[in-house]
């Protein structure tokens with residue numbers, strides 16, 4: 001089996017003003033390619049800390065996160081940044097779009113970290129915009145878009161580098177229920193096309209759309225199980241996914 005990532009005895013200790021916080025106390029799990037995992041847990045259970053490790057935003061105190069064959073704890077800052085930019089697609093609760101840039105420019109932002117942007121890249125960003133239903137709004141700026149549309153831009157941006165997985169942090173936290181369903185439908189379509197998704201959420205309703213739930217408690221995994229009675233957000237009609245180019 002191929003794995004998008006493997007997490008081995010992951011520990012994270014923070015030192016703050018003479019205090020030691022054991023945020024992660026020995027976490028083990030694998031994410032096979034094509035999985036759709038929701039990470040849940042009460043406030044302070046370690047979700048953000050784990051997300052930071054999976055997103056190569058921080059390093060473990062001990063243990064491993066293996067991504068693309070690399071143990072991230074062994075990489076230099078530059079290597080870690082490169083891995084982050086090339087192998088992880090991020091979707092955040094607050095979209096994190098650049099207000100001065102258009103839809104198409106926002107989708108292309110991750111390419112600038114990689115270096116040259118080719119004509120093929122421009123074609124792909126247009127196709128991704130179309131795939132998320134924004135083909136007619138390429139020149140709009142974030143303030144001219146609804147919350148759901150902004151999150152669609154963020155999803156398209158997360159895919160521009162053909163990442164190993166999408167890491168979504170409360171991606172529907174700012175959206176109403178109808179728009180939440182639309183974004184979850186988009187994730188479901190992407191997962192059906194083979195994309196691996198790791199999603200952090202507080203909401204049971206959202207986690208029921210994933211294939212599997214990992215529940216953290218006090219820095220440890222309390223539960224890791226397939227989702228029973230999985231919900232589908234798919235409605236008739238579907239979506240144009242021809243730009244996804246899943247490999």
Ligand SMILES: Nc1ncnc2c1ncn2[C@@H]1O[C@H](COP(=O)(O)OP(=O)(O)OP(=O)(O)O)[C@@H](O)[C@H]1O
Pocket residue numbers: 014015016021022023041042043044045046047048049050
């Ligand atoms: N930079 C830091 N320095 C010191 N302690 C930290 C730091 N970041 C997190 N912690 C502590 O680590 C523990 C886990 O925090 P974390 O933010 O990962 O939890 P969480 O599950 O994401 O919570 P929430 O749902 O409230 O965001 C908490 O006790 C928190 O106070």
